[in-house]
Amino acid sequence: MNVAVVVFPGSNCDRDVVKAIKHATGDEAELVWHGETELPGETDLVVLPGGFSYGDYLRCGAMAHTAPIMADVKRHADRGGLVLGICNGFQVLTESKMLPGALLVNRDLAFICRPVEISVERNDTAFTSGYEKGQVITVPIAHYEGRYHLPEDELDLLEKRGQVAFRYSGGNPNGALNDIAGIFNEGGNVLGMMPHPERYSDRAVGGDDGLPMWLSIKRWIERTGA
Amino acid sequence: MDYSKAGLRKEEYDALKARLGREPNDLELQIMGVMWSEHCSYKSTKPLLRLFPKDGDRVLLGPGENAGVVDAGDGLGLAFKVESHNHPSAVAPYQGAATGVGGIIRDIMALGARPVASMDGLFFGDPEERKTQALADGVVKGVGGYGNCVGVPTVGGKTVYHESYRGNPLVNAFCAGLVPTDRMVSSQTASSGQKVLILGSKTGRDGIAGAAFASVELAEDGSGVPSIQIGDPFAEKLLIEACLELRDKDLLVSMQDMGAAGILSSSSEIAAKSGIAMTIDFDAVPLRAEGMEPWEIALSESQERMLLIVEPEKVDQVMAVAGKWELDCAVIGETEKGDHYRILWKGDTVADMPASVIGSDCPEIPWPSKRPKNLEDRWNFDLDSLPLPENWNEEILNLLGSHSHRSRKEIFEQYDSMVQTNTVIGPGSPVSAVRIEGSDRIAVMSMEAQPFMCWLDPYNGSAEVVARSCRALAVAGAKPAGTTDCLNFPSPEKPEQFWTLEQSAKGMAEACSSLNCPVVSGNVSLYNETANGPILPTPLVGTVGFVENPEELLSSGNWRERDRLFYVGMPNPRLDGGSYLQNKTGRIWGKPLDFDGELENEFILRAIETAKRRAASSGMPIAGGGLAVALAKEAGTSGLGASISIPFPTRRDVLIFGEGGPRAVYSVPKNRLVLFRALWKGYAVTEIGQVGGNRLTLDDLVDLSVSEIRESWNL
Numbered sequence: 001m002n003v004a005v006v007v008f009p010g011s012n013c014d015r016d017v018v019k020a021i022k023h024a025t026g027d028e029a030e031l032v033w034h035g036e037t038e039l040p041g042e043t044d045l046v047v048l049p050g051g052f053s054y055g056d057y058l059r060c061g062a063m064a065h066t067a068p069i070m071a072d073v074k075r076h077a078d079r080g081g082l083v084l085g086i087c088n089g090f091q092v093l094t095e096s097k098m099l100p101g102a103l104l105v106n107r108d109l110a111f112i113c114r115p116v117e118i119s120v121e122r123n124d125t126a127f128t129s130g131y132e133k134g135q136v137i138t139v140p141i142a143h144y145e146g147r148y149h150l151p152e153d154e155l156d157l158l159e160k161r162g163q164v165a166f167r168y169s170g171g172n173p174n175g176a177l178n179d180i181a182g183i184f185n186e187g188g189n190v191l192g193m194m195p196h197p198e199r200y201s202d203r204a205v206g207g208d209d210g211l212p213m214w215l216s217i218k219r220w221i222e223r224t225g226a
Numbered sequence: 227m228d229y230s231k232a233g234l235r236k237e238e239y240d241a242l243k244a245r246l247g248r249e250p251n252d253l254e255l256q257i258m259g260v261m262w263s264e265h266c267s268y269k270s271t272k273p274l275l276r277l278f279p280k281d282g283d284r285v286l287l288g289p290g291e292n293a294g295v296v297d298a299g300d301g302l303g304l305a306f307k308v309e310s311h312n313h314p315s316a317v318a319p320y321q322g323a324a325t326g327v328g329g330i331i332r333d334i335m336a337l338g339a340r341p342v343a344s345m346d347g348l349f350f351g352d353p354e355e356r357k358t359q360a361l362a363d364g365v366v367k368g369v370g371g372y373g374n375c376v377g378v379p380t381v382g383g384k385t386v387y388h389e390s391y392r393g394n395p396l397v398n399a400f401c402a403g404l405v406p407t408d409r410m411v412s413s414q415t416a417s418s419g420q421k422v423l424i425l426g427s428k429t430g431r432d433g434i435a436g437a438a439f440a441s442v443e444l445a446e447d448g449s450g451v452p453s454i455q456i457g458d459p460f461a462e463k464l465l466i467e468a469c470l471e472l473r474d475k476d477l478l479v480s481m482q483d484m485g486a487a488g489i490l491s492s493s494s495e496i497a498a499k500s501g502i503a504m505t506i507d508f509d510a511v512p513l514r515a516e517g518m519e520p521w522e523i524a525l526s527e528s529q530e531r532m533l534l535i536v537e538p539e540k541v542d543q544v545m546a547v548a549g550k551w552e553l554d555c556a557v558i559g560e561t562e563k564g565d566h567y568r569i570l571w572k573g574d575t576v577a578d579m580p581a582s583v584i585g586s587d588c589p590e591i592p593w594p595s596k597r598p599k600n601l602e603d604r605w606n607f608d609l610d611s612l613p614l615p616e617n618w619n620e621e622i623l624n625l626l627g628s629h630s631h632r633s634r635k636e637i638f639e640q641y642d643s644m645v646q647t648n649t650v651i652g653p654g655s656p657v658s659a660v661r662i663e664g665s666d667r668i669a670v671m672s673m674e675a676q677p678f679m680c681w682l683d684p685y686n687g688s689a690e691v692v693a694r695s696c697r698a699l700a701v702a703g704a705k706p707a708g709t710t711d712c713l714n715f716p717s718p719e720k721p722e723q724f725w726t727l728e729q730s731a732k733g734m735a736e737a738c739s740s741l742n743c744p745v746v747s748g749n750v751s752l753y754n755e756t757a758n759g760p761i762l763p764t765p766l767v768g769t770v771g772f773v774e775n776p777e778e779l780l781s782s783g784n785w786r787e788r789d790r791l792f793y794v795g796m797p798n799p800r801l802d803g804g805s806y807l808q809n810k811t812g813r814i815w816g817k818p819l820d821f822d823g824e825l826e827n828e829f830i831l832r833a834i835e836t837a838k839r840r841a842a843s844s845g846m847p848i849a850g851g852g853l854a855v856a857l858a859k860e861a862g863t864s865g866l867g868a869s870i871s872i873p874f875p876t877r878r879d880v881l882i883f884g885e886g887g888p889r890a891v892y893s894v895p896k897n898r899l900v901l902f903r904a905l906w907k908g909y910a911v912t913e914i915g916q917v918g919g920n921r922l923t924l925d926d927l928v929d930l931s932v933s934e935i936r937e938s939w940n941l
Contacts, residue, residue, distance in 0.1 A: 009552065010460050012377025016647040019663075050645075052375040055460025111370050111640045142374070142642045199644050204661060204776055206644070 001221045003029035004043045006073065008064045013050035013086065013198060020198035024214035034067040044221045045082040046073050048089030050142070050196055060103060060145045061091030070096060082126055082217065083190040087143055090182070090192030099185055099192045100158060101150035106143070107175030113142040115207065117170030118181045118195055122162060125188045126220035130212030136169050137209035139195040141181075146194040148176035148183070158183065165191055227252040232259030241589045246579060253569070253577045256521045257584065260487045261494065264752050267588035270718040271750045274731035278745035279738050284707040285746055290499075292336035292413060292483060294746020295405070296707040296770060300665045303410060305339040306402035308347070308673075308712045308768045310751035314454060315397040319364025323397045324372035324457035328529050330399040331378060332483030335466055336532070338411035338473040339403030342646060343660045344373050345673045346383040346399055347712070347766045348637075351392030353629045358392065365397055368457075370640040375459035376466070380641035381649050382658030384673045384766070387629045393756035398712045400673060400768040404662065409473055416480040416500040416535040422493060422559035423541070425548055426465050426531040429489065430514030432456055434525050443717060443753050461530040461553070468551040469532060477544050480535035490524040490584075492533040493559070494567050498585020505568040506559035508576075520571045535561065595728055596721035604682050607802055607816035614879055618927040621806075622854050623938040625883070630805040631851050633940045654863075655782050656698040656847055659773075666775040670704035674769070677762035679803045679818045679886075684726045685733035687803070688765050689821035690886060692737035694849055695769040700830040701845040701890050703778050703837025704771030706743040711767045713750045716760030726763045727752075733821065734765060740823030741830065743769060773837070780837035783863025784844035789893035789917040791868055792902065793853065795829065796910045797875050799884025805850045806883035819886030829888030832905055841894065841902040848889035854882045854928075856891050861922045862935045870915035870924045878927065893917055 003021055007014045018029045029047070030040055039046060053064035064070070070092075077083045077098055085093040093099040106112060115138050120131040131137065150158060155177060158164065166182035174194075182193030197210030229239035232255045242250060242258055250258065264270055280288040286303050287295035293307035311326025327344060334341045346369050351358040373380045378401065405411075432455045472478050480500065482492040489511065497504040508523045518526075536544050541557060548555035567581040580587075615621040625631055638653035650668055651659035657672045674695035679687030696706045711734065718724045738745055754761040773779045801807040802816020836842055844864065848856045861867055874881055891914075894902045903911070920932045935941075 010375070010463055012375075012463065012645055016645065019647060051377060052460060052463070055375065055458070057460065110367075111374055111642070113374075113642045113644065114635075114639050140644055142644060144374075196644075199647055202647070205647050205649055 001027055001044045001218050002042045003027065003045045003047060004032045004039050005029050005047045005049055006034060006069055007031050008034045008053035008067060010053045010055050011049050011051035013196065017047050017049050017198045020201035020210065021214050023202050024211045025218045032069060034069050037068045037072060039072050039076055043076065043081065045084065045217055046076055048085040048092050050087030050089060053088055053092065060088060061095035064092045065096035074098060077190050080187065080189050084127065085192040086196055086198065087194055090194055091145065093190065093192040098190055099183055100154055101148055103145045104147040104149050105145050106147055111144040112173050113140065115140045116168055116173055116195060118166040119169040121164045121167060125184065127191045127213055127216055128165065129220065130216035138200065138207055139197055139210050140199045141173060141195050143194055147174045148180040150177060161186060166193055166195065227255050229255060232256050233263055234259050238262055238589055245583050245587065253521050254579055257490055257524060257577060260525055261491060261584050262588040265486050266491055268750055269588045269591050270593060270752060271713065272590050274728060277731055277735035280744050282708055282742060282744040285744055286407060288744065288746050289748065292333040294708055294710060295337060295410065296746060298404065298662055298669065298772065299667050301407055302662065303405050303407045304402055304669055304770060305334050305337045305405055306400065306710055306768065306770055307333050307747040308398050308400040308710045308766065309333065309749040310712050310714060311397045311399060312394065312714065312751050312754055315365055316394055318454040319361045320368040320371065321454050321456055323365040323368030325455045325529055326397050326399040327369055327372040328457045328459065328462050329485045330401040331376060331462060332485065332532065334401045334403035335469050336411065336413065336481050336483045337405055338409055339405035340470055341378045341401050341403040341466065342648065343402045343658065343671065344378050344380045344400060345658065345671065345768060346380060347396065347673055347675055348383065348385045349391045349396035349764060350387050352389050353387045361395060365395065366637050366640055372457050372459045374642040376463045377645050379643050379645050379649055381643050381660060382653045382671065382673060384675055385634050385637060386675060386677060388677065388762060390759060390761045393758055394754045394761055396714050396754065396761065396764060398766050402669065402671065402770065411473060411478050411481045413480055413482040413496050414499040416496050416502055416561050418502050418561050418563045420479055420561045421536045421538050421541050421557050422504060422506060422561065423534040423536055423544060423555060424489065424511060424531055424558050425468065425534055425555045426553055427458065427461050427528055428512045428514040428554055429523060429526045430528045431518065431522055431526065432528050434522055434527065443755050455527050455529050457529050464551040464553055465530050465532060468547055468553055471547050472544060475543065477536060477540045478534055479537060482533045484531040484533060486527065488524065488526045488528065494581055494584040496533065496535060497567055497581035503562040503564035503566045503581060504559060505562060505570060507570040509571060510556055510558040512554045512556050520569060520576050524569065593718045593724040594721045595725040597725050598722040604815055605817040609801065609877065619930055622858060622928060622930065623934065625806060625809055625851050625855060626858055626935065627938040628809050630809065631855055635940065650776065650779065651781055657702045659702065659779055668773045668776060668779055669770060670699055670702050670773060671768060671770050672698040673766065675764055675766040677764040678808065678814045680730055680763040680765060681814060682803045682816060683818045684729035684763055686818050686821050688730040688733035689737035690818060691765055692734050692741065692743065692767055693821060693826050695767050696741045696743055696830060697847045697888055699769055699771045700833035701780060701847045703773045703780050703834055705834055706741060706769050706771045708744050708746040709738065709767045709769040711745055711748040711765060714754055714761065714764040714766065715752050716755040717753050723760060730763055730765050737821055741826055777840060778838045780842060780845045782844055782846040783860060785860055785864035785866045785893045785917045786843050786895060787866065787918050789843055789895055790899060790913055791870060791915045791917060792892045792894060793912045793914045794892060794906060794909065795848065795889030796887055797881055799852060799880060799886050799889065801880055801884055804852065804883065804885035806852060822887065826888050828909060832909055833890065835905050836892065836902065839901060839905065841898045841905055842892040843895050844893040846891050848891060850885065852883040852885050853891065857922060858935050858939065860891060861932055862939050862941050865932060866917055867919045867921040867932050868915050868917045872914050872925065
């Protein structure tokens with residue numbers, strides 16, 4: 001599969017994603033500089049990695065969504081291409097309105113880094129077919145602004161449409177509404193999540209519950225020829 | 227201007243005049259005041275630092291560069307160093323701690339290394355006081371705020387509470403980075419005819435004269451506080467990537483970070499170390515503020531700046547890399563033949579001195595030294611005066627829940643300990659371990675400090691600090707390759723305090739020599755005291771070693787059902803100076819155990835073999851709180867209990883809570899028993915029980931559930 005990992009100034013999980021994908025699938029993901037205006041041809045999956053894009057001195061992701069490359073990321077998503085935003089990447093996706101809602105400062109007003117349990121709400125998607133529905137997996141979080149928020153009526157709609165991808169199941173670390181840890185867009189081809197699957201893709205560094213995600217994506221791409 | 231206003235002593239002023247053959251002008255005087263401050267010149271400690279062993283099997287670069295480097299195998303070097311940022315953190319906890327992290331990261335970058343791991347040593351006052359809580363919260367948020375954003379994992383550290391740190395907290399930042407040995411960058415390789423560039427943030431009025439500030443006692447009224455540096459981790463992240471790109475494109479001759487005393491120290495040090503002359507034009511420095519005077523430009527400690535020495539024909543390529551990372555970059559001077567260091571401003575030469583004088587020639591100060599009169603009083607603990615515990619369960623739970631031993635997760639969970647996805651053992655264990663990308667090898671690190679032991683017995687207490695650090699590495703399977711130290715002490719001008727510093731350095735030097743653990747880098751922080759008194763003597767070390775592959779790394783907290791438990795080490799620990807005695811009596815007293823190099827080395831060799839041959843499933847060095855805390859932590863982390871029975875040759879409380887000397891607890895699976903016993907044959911080793919169930923019991927004294935332990939320990 002062809003993966004483009006977007007590098008914003010201040011991204012710091014970009015190389016981790018490349019490493020995880022290589023470890024899980026053997027494929028070489030490509031780093032794409034934020035100043036580019038076009039994704040590499042043949043891109044199947046775009047990953048917006050974790051970090052502090054442009055320092056996040058404004059609002060997390062607020063600057064990044066205006067980066068030149070983002071227009072093409074949106075076009076890619078509109079064509080049905082896969083986009084995965086992890087942590088800061090999730091924040092970029094909500095800022096750019098590719099996903100609904102916002103990520104607010106954690107309930108306890110502190111950065112939290114630790115493995116958490118999340119449940120897989122759906123396994124009929126490109127990103128999650130490698131898991132069982134309802135399966136509880138352990139993946140680390142590392143964020144200060146990860147409390148998912150959405151107005152109540154929109155939240156009901158989100159739930160009704162089955163757009164919740166993951167929920168915190170072993171205690172809610174940040175106060176996210178409905179324990180939401182990750183959501184899909186309506187088409188199911190864009191996923192934003194606060195936990196870092198790339199950090200638990202290799203048992204040598206703590207765990208590998210994130211690994212099936214990369215395999216799910218690869219299988220999906222091979223099957224659909226997307 | 228009066229020389230004393232510039233911070234110089236009469237002798238230093240005279241020496242300066244003699245070296246120049248004339249009166250220095252005001253700017254030169256200000257420059258020398260900072261460059262000959264304790265922080266920049268080590269004038270009080272140079273003779274002590276010479277005691278440390280500097281060479282070892284794996285040492286590639288010892289002291290003298292921005293950080294030491296040890297051989298990490300496969301053509302890679304591991305650069306590491308620890309540095310203090312104490313006074314700035316006292317005044318501005320968040321920014322002080324943040325810029326401390328930023329500064330040590332730049333020290334590592336200056337060698338051309340990619341920073342891969344950080345640790346922090348934090349020393350705060352009484353944790354029950356609101357003032358301490360607010361300060362500690364600011365410091366922790368500062369360490370995290372910077373390290374998290376810049377993308378360097380904080381993988382471990384040490385936190386100590388004692389009232390002596392009340393007005394003068396210590397914030398020691400450690401960083402390690404990896405560099406291909408053939409691409410290592412040096413601060414000593416400049417030659418004449420090259421360009422001097424400044425890369426990174428603009429120079430502002432922040433942090434002016436911070437080095438001088440670090441070299442005096444803190445005043446209660448806050449006077450003498452310089453403007454504080456403001457950290458911008460985003461800029462540092464860009465600076466890291468830009469410097470690595472410059473390194474990989476072979477565009478650098480020499481590099482130095484701008485820490486204390488900014489442009490002045492970085493440029494004059496390169497000139498002095500490389501044996502060349504330099505002219506810097508202050509009109510070319512990108513400034514953040516208008517109307518800055520030459521001395522302000524010279525001494526500004528604005529963060530996130532690096533000084534580069536570049537061949538003239540490569541300047542354009544350097545500018546292009548800087549442009550890509552959106553960093554300011556300017557040619558501010560050139561290197562020349564000779565020994566002069568010249569500053570131009572508005573077309574005039576405003577300072578012109580020998581570079582060697584600025585960079586290295588500070589006269590040393592032989593402070594008078596006097597053994598404290600009351601040292602024996604501190605040792606007068608009489609074991610017979612201490613009753614045995616009535617309720618052992620309570621004692622253990624109290625100790626676990628005390629501020630000495632409580633889990634530090636409330637601190638370390640605020641740090642990103644996993645970014646870069648190489649963290650094999652993160653915070654909360656006796657050692658931290660980071661995978662070296664591209665190889666099977668793992669770098670193992672430990673940070674250690676024992677201010678209580680050092681106060682009671684600076685020589686042996688300080689040797690114990692080094693030994694504890696080496697033991698922790700050895701239990702994990704790593705042979706110490708080198709160490710970095712931060713000597714946090716009060717004013718050397720008081721004879722009893724200087725004696726303590728001297729003894730401490732001697733004790734560390736002996737331990738480092740006999741354990742074959744050279745000191746490859748370090749930092750001295752003196753004048754840590756306020757009107758309320760001095761801090762405890764607090765030498766801190768960060769020791770690094772390697773294991774060849776993950777199977778040879780022995781972690782703690784890994785008990786398995788039916789494992790047999792072994793106590794390794796002489797049954798002669800002492801309550802003296804330990805946390806149990808302190809917790810129980812509210813006093814720090816007693817005479818810590820003397821350092822025994824032979825016993826330590828025997829332990830280290832066997833411990834490394836135990837890990838390497840996988841003779842145990844879990845290993846925990848016995849440190850603070852003694853065997854009781856080691857067992858409780860093993861049980862709590864493993865989620866398993868054990869039934870233990872110990873023959874007591876000494877008082878039971880001494881063996882259970884005593885500290886000092888090489889000691890560890892191992893859990894050994896049945897099929898490794900023969901091997902384990904063989905490895906420890908000839909050393910003091912006792913089988914003490916078996917892992918299993920969910921209760922930790924010890925003879926008829928202790929009976930605790932694992933959940934009680936976890937709860938008390940705050941796991």
